[in-house]
Amino acid sequence: MYDSYELNESVRRALDKYSQSMIKVAFAYLKNTADAEEVAQDVFLAYLQKRPVFQSSEHEKAWLIRTTINKSKNMLKTGWFRSRNPVPEDLSYLPREESEVLQAVLSLDKKYRIPIHLHYYEGYSIQEIAVILQAKPATVGTWLARGRQLLKEKIGGLDNEEISV
Template sequence: MRTNLEIERVVEEYATMLLRVTFSQLNNRSEAEDAVQEVLLKYIEKAPEFTSEEHEKAWLLRVAINHCRNRLACAWNRKRTELDESIPALDPVENEVLHAVSTLPAKYRTVVHLYYFEGYSTKEIAEILHSRPNTISSRLSRARGMLAQALKEEIE
């Protein structure tokens, strides 16, 4: 069982990161907030033992990504319609980039988010996603190409 101090530390340290990764998967702020709560509940219920802070962070990211995938795969989610929800950005260019990233397929969005927003290397992303480093490199390369094309179309 986790102590209140441990739980508070994890929330303070990782809640923002988890919100970013769940939003990048779900493209909906309220769904992302719900997902973060579910991840933190799993952390409390399972009370896993970690060898380091990096191991803890990777576990939380893995659980968050899996939770989002499960949520997106459920039948209810496939039959509903999204309301257009925009998150204000600091400037129009940043908003265009965020929009372009949000339109990528989930497998590309995930690696782009982990690489550029969370600062993980391709090897670390491969470990988190249980993939090969070459697969992650390929996905990053394809995602960059898709983003370049989408942003080129936006500029024109």
């Protein structure tokens, strides 16, 4: 259990170290930075209220990412989120190739794009993704393979690239 000072420090550190990872994973889920930031803020509030104790910084990061995914899922389920018609995120400021790749990943079903994001952006292995998504490693392997296959059909590439297990 933390006292307030320790908690204050740990939250400040977590904000500094992991907020970008959390916003990006929420963005991969919700496809909108404003919503992603709202979710990330909610996760930090949950962090403050639940005061979880972690074995390591990796454990802490994994908890934050998992909670971000769960909260993003919840946001997708809410009535107001479903009923609205958001303007697509403007990614025109990105170089063309990068914009195409990002759009292609975002157009995938979330079942595929979240493992893809966790592997290609965060560098997690199949085992680690399986823990975060609370799925079997074999299932995660399948999602990654299918996701890569779909991306290959859309934009090409990813041939012969091995994914660490």
